[in-house]
Amino acid sequence: MKLVVLGLSLSSSWGNGHATTYRALLSAFARRGHDILFLxxxxxxxxxxxDMADPAFCRLALYEDVEGLAAWRDEIARADAxxxxxxxxxxVRVGARVQAWAGGVTAFYDIDTPVTLGLLESGxxxxxxxxxxxxxxxxxxxxxxxxxxxIEGRHGAPAARALYCAVDTDAYLPTGAAPRWDLSYLGTYSPDRQPTLERLLxxxxxxxxxxxFVVAGPQYPADIDWPANVERIEHLPPADHPAFYGASxxxxxxxxxxxxxxxWSPSVRLFEAAACGTPIISDIWPGIDELFEPAREIALVTEAVEVVDLLGRNGRAMGAAARRRVLAEHSGERRAALxxxxxxxxxxxxxxxxxTTGKDAA
Incomplete structure (x- = not known):
């Protein structure tokens, strides 16, 4: 199969979770024998x-603007998808061109679905x-x-299907390193996440x-009152994620x-941490119990006192169980097959x- 992907970024993971998702999915897709062009x-x-200017699993090409996509029109037209x-x-302009030029299947991959639907409803x-x-x-x-x-009923999509984020289980592995932090968090600053981070870390x-404790990720305001025992890391490239989780x-x-x-909106960080065998403490939302079994594969909490209690326990068995679940159901290979x-x-x-027309004509 020949696949063309026009995504936010494959080359840089700075300030976005798209790059690591595309890397895990597309590298596994390439291992299944397919040819990929990422624009x-x-x-x-x-x-x-x-931090990935020349991926080994696909061709990566940069374009300057929408008009610059014309250079890739033939590739888009000949692609199977x-x-x-x-x-x-x-x-919107990119999608319109793709739908006009493509000869094969066209798809929209929404890695931000709830945000997208909120934006659509606000015009x-x-x-x-x-x-x-x-x-x-x-x-x-x-x-x-x-x-x-x-998505199908209100927005007219012919077929809406879940394609959750994935993890490259060859890259995200337990390290066996001695713990450096009792509790870590990896994520770009978001105003709506900050109250939970305040409460649970x-x-x-x-x-x-x-x-x-440690918080890794960019764009945190300078006026946050970090306790002295909370280390800050401004940016952590994907190559350093396994070591980060392994030290937690x-x-x-x-x-x-x-x-x-x-x-039903799992972050890619959830799967990456689990793949490293690191026990996860998480906030609670519908569907999380279908991805990981509470108490056995993940700890679900609402208050600081629960976090304090968990940090007094050994979570290795829970981390190992979560890794087994990822290998079975949430790897890049599973997503690529889907x-x-x-x-x-x-x-x-x-x-x-x-x-149908051919049968009728016959």
Missing amino acids: ERDVPWYASAR VIVGSYVPDG QHDYVSPALIPGYDIYLSFTGGPTLRR IEPARQMPESR RYTLNVTRADMIVAG LEQLIGEASNRRLEPSL
């Missing part, structure tokens, strides 16, 4: 922070529009559950001054408010009208 808008904030991702700059159409959604053969959604029916840090006795998963409301299946089903649906 990425050349923007200065990623140009200065590229073309995927346009969420948050692609000028995504903001930055990277996908109501008119564009029905033109995609598949709406691949970071969010599963009831949201899929909403910063408050426990204040209550446990002899314990060690526990790690914290914090979910954005709109994704909690939608449910993507292959979904593209095949969409291709068959495209053929159905012509097959």
Whole structure:
């Protein structure tokens, strides 16, 4: 299969979770024998922070603007499938061109589904529009559950299917390193996540001054009152994620408010930490218990006192159980196999009208 992907970024993981998701999914897709071209808008904030400028599993090409995509029109036309991702700059114009040029299956891969739907309902159409959604053969959604029916019923998608984020289990492995921190958190600053981070990490840090905590990620305001035992790391490239998780006795998963409301919206960090065998403490949202078994594979909490209690326990067995679950159900290989299946089903649906017409004519 020849696949073309137009995504936010593959080359840089700075300030976004898209790059690691694409890397895990597409490297596994390539191992299944497929040819991949990834087209990425050349923007200065990623140009200065590229940590995968020459991927081994696909061709990566940069384009300057929407008009510059014309250089890749033939590739898009000949591809068996073309995927346009969420948050692609000028995504509506990009999607319109893809739908006009593509000869194969077209898909929208929404790695930000609850955010996207909120924007659509407020009239903001930055990277996908109501008119564009029905033109995609598949709406691949970071969010599963009831949201899929909403995408089909309210927004006219012919087929909305869950394609959760994935982890490269060859890269994310237990390190066996001695713990450096009792509790870690990895994530870009988000105003709606900050109250949960305050409650489930910063408050426990204040209550446990002899314990060690760390928050890694960019864009945190300078006026946050970090306790002395909370270390800050401004940016942690993906190559350093396994070591970071391996040095954590526990790690914290914090979910954005709109994704909690939608449910069934796992962050890629959730799978990455679990793949490293690091025990996870998480906030609670609908569907999380379908991804990991509470108490056995993940600890679900609401208050600081629960975190303090957990940090007094050994979580190795829970971390090992979570890793087994990821290997069985949430690896890049599993997601790549599912993507292959979904593209095949969409291709068959495209053929159905012509097959029916042929039978009628006969």
